[in-house]
Amino acid sequence: VFAPPNSNAETDIRQMVALAKEMLAGEQPCAIGVSFGGPVDHDRGLVHLSHHVPGWENIRLSSLLETKLSAPVLIDNDANVAALGEHRYGAGRGYQTLLYVTVSTGVGGGWIINGQPWRGHENMAGEIGHTVVDPQGPRCLCGKRGCVERFASGRYIAQDVREELSASPGKGEILRALVQDQIASIDTKLIAEAAARGDDLAIEALKTAARALGVGIGNAANLINPPLILLGGGVTKTGDIFWEGVRQGARMTSLPEIHFEIEPAGLGDDAPLWGAIALVENYLANSMTQSA
Amino acid sequence: VFAPPNSNAETDIRQMVALAKEMLAGEQPCAIGVSFGGPVDHDRGLVHLSHHVPGWENIRLSSLLETKLSAPVLIDNDANVAALGEHRYGAGRGYQTLLYVTVSTGVGGGWIINGQPWRGHENMAGEIGHTVVDPQGPRCLCGKRGCVERFASGRYIAQDVREELSASPGKGEILRALVQDQIASIDTKLIAEAAARGDDLAIEALKTAARALGVGIGNAANLINPPLILLGGGVTKTGDIFWEGVRQGARMTSLPEIHFEIEPAGLGDDAPLWGAIALVENYLANSMTQSA
Numbered sequence: 016v017f018a019p020p021n022s023n024a025e026t027d028i029r030q031m032v033a034l035a036k037e038m039l040a041g042e043q044p045c046a047i048g049v050s051f052g053g054p055v056d057h058d059r060g061l062v063h064l065s066h067h068v069p070g071w072e073n074i075r076l077s078s079l080l081e082t083k084l085s086a087p088v089l090i091d092n093d094a095n096v097a098a099l100g101e102h103r104y105g106a107g108r109g110y111q112t113l114l115y116v117t118v119s120t121g122v123g124g125g126w127i128i129n130g131q132p133w134r135g136h137e138n139m140a141g142e143i144g145h146t147v148v149d150p151q152g153p154r155c156l157c158g159k160r161g162c163v164e165r166f167a168s169g170r171y172i173a174q175d176v177r178e179e180l181s182a183s184p185g186k187g188e189i190l191r192a193l194v195q196d197q198i199a200s201i202d203t204k205l206i207a208e209a210a211a212r213g214d215d216l217a218i219e220a221l222k223t224a225a226r227a228l229g230v231g232i233g234n235a236a237n238l239i240n241p242p243l244i245l246l247g248g249g250v251t252k253t254g255d256i257f258w259e260g261v262r263q264g265a266r267m268t269s270l271p272e273i274h275f276e277i278e279p280a281g282l283g284d285d286a287p288l289w290g291a292i293a294l295v296e297n298y299l300a301n302s303m304t305q306s307a
Numbered sequence: 308v309f310a311p312p313n314s315n316a317e318t319d320i321r322q323m324v325a326l327a328k329e330m331l332a333g334e335q336p337c338a339i340g341v342s343f344g345g346p347v348d349h350d351r352g353l354v355h356l357s358h359h360v361p362g363w364e365n366i367r368l369s370s371l372l373e374t375k376l377s378a379p380v381l382i383d384n385d386a387n388v389a390a391l392g393e394h395r396y397g398a399g400r401g402y403q404t405l406l407y408v409t410v411s412t413g414v415g416g417g418w419i420i421n422g423q424p425w426r427g428h429e430n431m432a433g434e435i436g437h438t439v440v441d442p443q444g445p446r447c448l449c450g451k452r453g454c455v456e457r458f459a460s461g462r463y464i465a466q467d468v469r470e471e472l473s474a475s476p477g478k479g480e481i482l483r484a485l486v487q488d489q490i491a492s493i494d495t496k497l498i499a500e501a502a503a504r505g506d507d508l509a510i511e512a513l514k515t516a517a518r519a520l521g522v523g524i525g526n527a528a529n530l531i532n533p534p535l536i537l538l539g540g541g542v543t544k545t546g547d548i549f550w551e552g553v554r555q556g557a558r559m560t561s562l563p564e565i566h567f568e569i570e571p572a573g574l575g576d577d578a579p580l581w582g583a584i585a586l587v588e589n590y591l592a593n594s595m596t597q598s599a
Contacts, residue, residue: 054564063564112428126531128420135532136404139565146526147560150441150518157562230439235530237434239418240427268439270449272346272355273431 024070032083039084046087046298047080048291050096056138057091089294093117093287094141095132097280098125099297100290101245106281112241115280116143118228119248122164128239131297144168148230166227169203169250176220177201187216207253218256225257229264232277236269247280316362324375331376338379338590339372340583342388348430349383381586385409385579386433387424389572390417392582393537398573404533407572408435410520411540414456420531423589436460440522458519461495461542468512469493479508499545510548517549521556524569528561539572 022030035047053071054063060077080088091099098115101107107115107127116124122144126133134140144164145157152161155171165171177198180187190209194200209217232244244265251257262277269275282289314322327339345363346355352369372380383391390407393399399407399419408416414436418425426432436456437449444453447463457463469490472479482501486492501509524536536557543549554569561567574581 124530128425133420133531136534137532137564137566139562140530140532142529142532142562142565145562146529147522148439148442150522150560159559226442230442234438234526237438238416238432238527238530239425240429240432240434242428267451268442270431270434270437272429273434274429 022068024065024068024074027068027071028074028076028079032080035080035084044084044086046089046295047084048096048294048298049076049080049088049090050093050287050291051076051090052093054138055090055092057089057095057132057134058138060088060090062090087298089291089298091132091134091290091294092125092138094123094125095134096125096290096294097247097282097286098127098141098245098290099132099293100282100286100288101247101280102127102130103293103296104282104289105286106245106278107243110243112239113243113245114141114143114232114235114239114241115245115247115286116228116232117248117280118167118169118246118250120168120170122168122228122248126239126241128241143231143235146231146234148227148234163227163231167224167231167250169248172206172220172224172250173202175223176206176216179216179220183216187214189214190217203250203253207257210256211254221253221256222260224250225260226264229261229266230268232261233265233268236265236273236275240273240275242275244275244277245280246277247283247286251279314360316357316360316366319360319363320366320368320371324372327372327376336376336378338381338587339376340388340586340590341368341372341380341382342385342579342583343368343382344385346430347382347384349381349387349424349426350430352380352382354382379590381583381590383424383426383582383586384415384417384430386415386417387426388417388582388586389539389574389578390419390433390537390582391424391585392574392578392580393539393572394419394422395585395588396574396581397578398537398570399535402535404531405535405537406433406435406524406527406531406533407537407539407578408520408524409540409572410459410461410538410542412460412462414460414520414540418531418533420533435523435527438523438526440519440526455519455523459516459523459542461540464498464512464516464542465494467515468498468508471508471512475508479506481506482509495542495545499549502548503546513545513548514552516542517552518556521553521558522560524553525557525560528557528565528567532565532567534567536567536569537572538569539575539578543571 053065062071062074062076065071077088107113111130113127124141124143145162147161149161155162155165189212206217345357354363354366354368357363369380399405403422405419416433416435437454439453441453447454447457481504498509
């Protein structure tokens with residue numbers, strides 16, 4: 016469910032229920048999987064909050080939907096669900112352990128460890144976007160300095176480029192021409208286009224972003240030693256400069272004895288939908304084991 | 308088994324066997340656990356190498372000892388084994404997930420995830436010492452810049468202090484007096500003593516080391532969200548300045564929604580010995596399950 020502007024938790028839930036009923040068309044589901052864009056307590060079926068929509072603080076979404084839809088409801092946050100989707104149906108098939116990273120407006124992540132989602136003791140695992148790669152770096156939204164997200168998220172890549180264009184009149188000629196000096200309109204897509212045409216400033220911006228993400232991934236590899244890291248999200252579509260920068264940054268950060276592949280995620284924006292199915296499958300498999 | 312100077316793999320193994328036979332005094336063990344100070348392939352019973360003793364490259368230590376001692380032999384590297392020991396018998400009892408970090412000549416680490424050692428796909432997990440906390444920082448032994456180990460290990464704390472004393476004649480008065488200008492004799496114990504007496508340079512050195520380790524721990528908390536981080540090793544005995552710096556660095560690096568305790572390990576130098584017992588217990592429990 017995409018939350019429209021000015022929505023709140025109540026209208027969102029009403030829309031979720033209406034949409035589910037429409038899709039079910041009178042059929043009785045055995046269980047329902049939900050991917051939520053914010054911190055979630057999977058075991059308790061509780062949404063902690065949404066960073067974008069008001070009213071989601073400590074909402075028992077599972078119970079609410081179970082009452083309305085008369086079926087067990089499993090919820091998890093979108094990065095965890097996407098990781099599970101990629102593991103079960105996407106580019107992570109055949110790997111028992113992987114880190115999925117989404118590089119979009121923000122930078123999020125989810126783990127599969129030993130074939131299962133790894134959520135941490137507070138459902139907060141996977142926050143690679145807020146690992147620090149430069150304690151003296153620029154300030155991030157979260158209050159800290161030099162987070163991966165501060166360098167590699169679409170929001171900050173574009174913001175830094177716009178500021179650099181204003182500060183350095185001699186740089187970014189190709190990018191300036193491309194946007195006809197409408198600096199405010201610049202986003203990562205336009206930056207990628209300018210970089211592909213050889214724009215110095217755009218290339219440098221993507222390299223900086225990619226290297227910071229690479230350091231974060233290399234650190235994750237040193238800590239957990241997964242065989243596979245999958246990257247999804249809009250920023251990963253900015254081209255070879257970005258991918259080379261990420262791989263090089265990760266390679267330079269991890270120990271030489273540590274090996275891993277960094278590959279594009281396979282399911283695109285559908286990863287959470289497939290992951291929600293996998294959540295239900297896991298639930299049904301567990302119930303069968305328990306009743307056996 | 309402590310390796311004497313000029314030892315090699317062959318003499319080490321001979322000594323291990325002799326010691327084991329002496330301890331067993333004719334009794335037949337059901338299994339033997341071994342903690343090895345270097346990278347080990349636990350599943351294959353293979354030592355990859357020792358960074359200190361020659362001749363250990365790709366030695367099948369399990370098979371060699373099994374032949375000599377007529378019992379199944381389980382091996383793992385010392386940080387993993389210490390983590391397991393702390394989990395089963397030490398300060399980590401009651402926690403299903405923890406990170407154990409040893410801060411000694413180098414900085415190593417081992418994970419317990421869901422009650423079991425987490426080794427990674429190449430037995431290389433837990434390398435928090437070589438996570439990068441400052442990509443522009445000083446060069447580490449491993450070749451990279453700004454690793455946790457480069458700032459927080461005993462070797463580098465002492466090296467940096469000695470260099471700083473030589474470079475800045477006006478600083479470190481208390482430390483200089485303490486060592487009677489024998490700068491080469493300075494180690495972390497002397498630095499801790501000088502810091503406790505108020506030496507400016509020693510205090511700054513411990514703070515720098517502690518903060519870097521704290522950033523590494525905070526990043527690990529963001530990625531894996533464990534409830535507990537245990538610290539062992541000589542450097543952790545340098546006092547409150549160190550512990551406060553580590554906790555502050557970790558707190559400043561992890562997201563506000565992420566909570567964890569940083570506590571002293573409980574078993575000291577015996578952690579790997581207790582962990583070796585736990586390795587054997589795990590093995591025996593598994594064999595019983597399989598034969599049941």
